[in-house]
Amino acid sequence: MITYVLRRVLVAIPMLLGAMSIVFFAMRVLPGDPCVAMMGDQATTEALADCTRNLGLNRPLALQYADYLWRSVRLDFGNSFRQGYPVNEYIGRMFPHTLVLVLASAVVAALVGVPIGIVSALKRRNPLVDYPLRIFALLGLSMPVFWLGILLLIVFSLRLDLFPLIGGGDLDGVLAMIRSGEAFTQPRDFLAAVGDVLHHLVLPALALGFTLAATVSRLSRSAMLEVISQDYIRTARAKGQRERAIVYKHALRNMMVPLLTIIGLFVAIALTGTVLTETVFTRPGLGKMLVDSINARDYPLAQGAITVFTMIIIMVNLVVDMLYAVVDPRITYR
């Protein structure tokens, strides 16, 4: 097991390195100069040259590349061109927003998707159940998250005025209260702040969660179908166990293994979804930060954001592989 972990980590390193190189070189061929983007077209040649020198953009590309890799190894992504302060700090501030969104939409997706998948697998011969569920899955798969987001905003924010139109609530404040212990001394303020954050979270989580639910329902449907055709299910039926017990005791538990596979996939889809979701709902977060930094030609910020995205995906896949062994003792690693 330990050698397996080590080997997987070793394989992940060149992958990450490659991904980071792709990002670095893609950023450098970007049309548009970060200095021009920052100072405007009216800036004097001297000012631009000064800016280029300060940002280190006049150095040879190979040197910049080596510098970028070396810093990244130490998780130092440099300073944002635009804001000046360290990219790490920025990412650290944005990460909780994205994490909360991904978790909340995962909950929505699991609550909606898994039961739908199971029911549609078990009742697949009943067209009255199977068809609507399959149509739901197909709609969810086809619905762009940004469109669903806008529809939700039109109905629930503008028409019914139930939820805020933009922003993500004062998550920083909530975290600060937890850190300072204020959360326990002034629980009323704390709960109000948490409530505000959740209030901002409802629509984005519903939008992203619903589009993810479609994927989850399909995967859990096929996971259930896979399990239900196994010999041990037949054995359970043969010995006269009730269908309910078969589903709960045998099928559901074994379904978890194939379902785990999708978590890696799920995180990748959810993270991509945050780029669009955060933009639609004008929420702070890694995804919105990525889009904004690309538009501002803020290389370090964009590189940092993409590197963090890639790291998360690679790491999650690694962890999922390990989890297999925990869930299914039959799997051993070489």
Added chain:
Amino acid sequence: MAIARDAAAPELTAVGAAEAPPDRSLRRALRRYGPIGIGLVMALAMVIMAAAAPWLAPLSPSAQFADAVLKGPGAQDRHVLGTDEFGRDVFSRIIWGARVSLQVGLASVVFGFALGVPLGILAGVQGRRTETVIMRSADMFMAFPTLLLALIIVTALGGTLLNEILAIGVALTPNFIRLSRSLALTIREQDYILAARALGGGQIRVMAHHVFPNALYALVVVGTLYIATAIRTEAGLSFLGLGIPPPTPSWGNILSEGRQYIKCCPWITTFSGLAIMLAVLAFNLVGDCLRDLLDPRLKGE
């Protein structure tokens, strides 16, 4: 849909499906081919809409009507789906926008297919070092989700039609490499490949004439599903302002521009988004049904 491998289930005791009475067989045919029929009709309608945009659109997509700025559906008896902030006809813009979506959707899948399939088959058939190099590079790109990779490439190259095709095509390529490699791995063990080699078929001949045709149908099914992915990705890029720049209409940029006016004029975003969803739905439906019809083993994957 009931298929033979579910024989373990108690309901499926009668095996008389083949000699079913005629009225049931019609219903069966409808159940079997109905969804794919709907999908094909929708997909075809989208393609026709894109191809015949100049004749189908009632008004010019760029004409600005000063008397109808941000007017709702039915305004002035000529704007079926209303107008945008420049007084342009939303319906005509959506019809023209189909061009961008479908061109990018189809061309990027062809691109990914043409680049990925030969590489994947090469990796699967050759094995050894070739396989390692190809698969590791594919893994590297797989670390990025499709939209993210397309986003990086399209920002690097700039938002034009060709660059969007290239970006989404490259982003889809690793998927085609993986799939065609795994198909090639099973196909190369078949007896007919041995026979082809015994007859003196060279490596390239075996790959092109024996491995590729046998992998084709699975690749086409997945390719259809990737058209849906490509259309959605294109819309996403345009929505983020990284796709085809305005004033050329694309569904994504109509929606993105309309975002500022959702308070007064929700029709702009509603209908452009609906167009995106219907197009994606059409290709998803066709791909799904094709998969179920052609290969029950792949079902639900």
